[in-house]
Amino acid sequence: MTIKVAIAGSKGKMGVEAVKMVHADEAFTLVAEIGRPGSVYTEENGAPYFGDVAEALEKTKPDVLVDLTTPQSAKENMETALRLGVRPVVGTTGFSAADIESLDKLCREKGVGAIIAPNFAIGAILMMKFAREAAKYMPHVEIIEMHHDQKLDAPSGTAIKTAEMIQETRPELKQGHPEEEEVIDGARGGVVNGFRIHSVRLPGLVAHQEVLFGHTGQTLSIRHDSINRESFMPGIRLAINKVMEIEGLVYGLDQIME
Ligand SMILES: NC(=O)C1=CN([C@@H]2O[C@H](COP(=O)(O)OP(=O)(O)OC[C@H]3O[C@@H](n4cnc5c(N)ncnc54)[C@H](OP(=O)(O)O)[C@@H]3O)[C@@H](O)[C@H]2O)C=CC1
Ligand SMILES: O=C(O)C1=N[C@H](C(=O)O)C[C@H](O)C1
Numbered sequence: 001m002t003i004k005v006a007i008a009g010s011k012g013k014m015g016v017e018a019v020k021m022v023h024a025d026e027a028f029t030l031v032a033e034i035g036r037p038g039s040v041y042t043e044e045n046g047a048p049y050f051g052d053v054a055e056a057l058e059k060t061k062p063d064v065l066v067d068l069t070t071p072q073s074a075k076e077n078m079e080t081a082l083r084l085g086v087r088p089v090v091g092t093t094g095f096s097a098a099d100i101e102s103l104d105k106l107c108r109e110k111g112v113g114a115i116i117a118p119n120f121a122i123g124a125i126l127m128m129k130f131a132r133e134a135a136k137y138m139p140h141v142e143i144i145e146m147h148h149d150q151k152l153d154a155p156s157g158t159a160i161k162t163a164e165m166i167q168e169t170r171p172e173l174k175q176g177h178p179e180e181e182e183v184i185d186g187a188r189g190g191v192v193n194g195f196r197i198h199s200v201r202l203p204g205l206v207a208h209q210e211v212l213f214g215h216t217g218q219t220l221s222i223r224h225d226s227i228n229r230e231s232f233m234p235g236i237r238l239a240i241n242k243v244m245e246i247e248g249l250v251y252g253l254d255q256i257m258e
Contacts (some may be wrong), residue, residue: 003240006032006062006086008053008077009069013150014091014229018066019045021233028240031060053077057084064240067092071153075099082110089239090116091232093157104249113246117253118157120235124209125254127224128162131211134220135170138213142175142189146200146208154199155190158209161252163192166211170195 005022009015010033022030023045030047039051050056057065057080065081067074071094081088082103095103095116107114119125135141145159175195182188189198207226213219226232235253242256250256 008034014068094153120232132165
């Protein structure tokens with residue numbers, strides 16, 4: 001028996017790669033592709049293509065919905081899946097802490113598993129884990145994330161998750177000069193949990209992040225680069241398999257990698 005998979009956002013940059021990965025894996029069957037609401041129904045890549053998540057899930061009855069859409073649509077898509085007993089694997093970023101809390105509650109009410117992973121690349125997960133470790137000893141830290149210029153959300157989901165993980169070990173302290181002033185608004189970046197995140201958007205970039213630590217007479221840089229979107233596919237494969245075994249919401253691939 002294979003795991004039946006539907007992919008929302010299947011024509012996007014990530015979705016196209018995910019369709020290829022699911023087709024190539026004998027343990028999975030692609031049963032539906034889903035695009036922006038209003039997309040015309042067609043048959044593509046051997047699976048029907050829908051413009052409505054609920055209709056796609058009701059008609060094709062997948063085990064798993066992979067969501068690679070937009071911050072505006074992912075929460076609703078996930079809620080639709082959970083109500084229909086379909087397990088979501090969500091790579092879409094832009095969720096708030098309140099969204100994650102309410103989705104976890106819904107998962108538990110429905111007795112269904114779900115995974116939200118702000119980054120599916122193994123190296124990015126290691127970067128976050130190493131940053132959490134380093135922050136214990138080097139609490140002065142700034143995050144610089146760099147992405148392609150079509151990205152909708154800032155800062156990236158990866159930067160937010162990294163900041164959360166750093167916060168688990170970083171002793172409380174105020175960084176920078178106490179009288180520091182921004183001459184140009186935003187010059188010092190956004191503040192998350194007491195330290196800064198800087199977002200760079202440029203054509204030519206894919207997905208990159210440097211976590212920069214400072215200490216007396218020394219710095220430490222932990223950097224990850226996704227140079228293409230294939231880098232995310234082993235993580236999506238892992239999450240599809242894992243979501244079949246869990247109940248409740250897992251937030252972050254670090255939670256299922258051990
Ligand atoms: N977790 C991870 O490892 C990664 C996560 N991401 C995240 O994945 C998401 C997608 O990224 P990317 O592929 O670059 O973005 P794209 O804009 O290339 O793709 C998004 C796709 O979703 C479609 N879409 C929009 N609204 C809906 C909807 N309501 N239902 C179904 N489909 C919809 C879009 O259609 P249309 O073209 O018609 O607008 C488009 O095809 C982003 O949130 C990004 O941050 C990206 C890379 C890695
Ligand atoms: O939009 C992207 O491209 C990416 N989004 C994710 C994020 O917001 O962290 C993951 C990766 O950085 C690529």
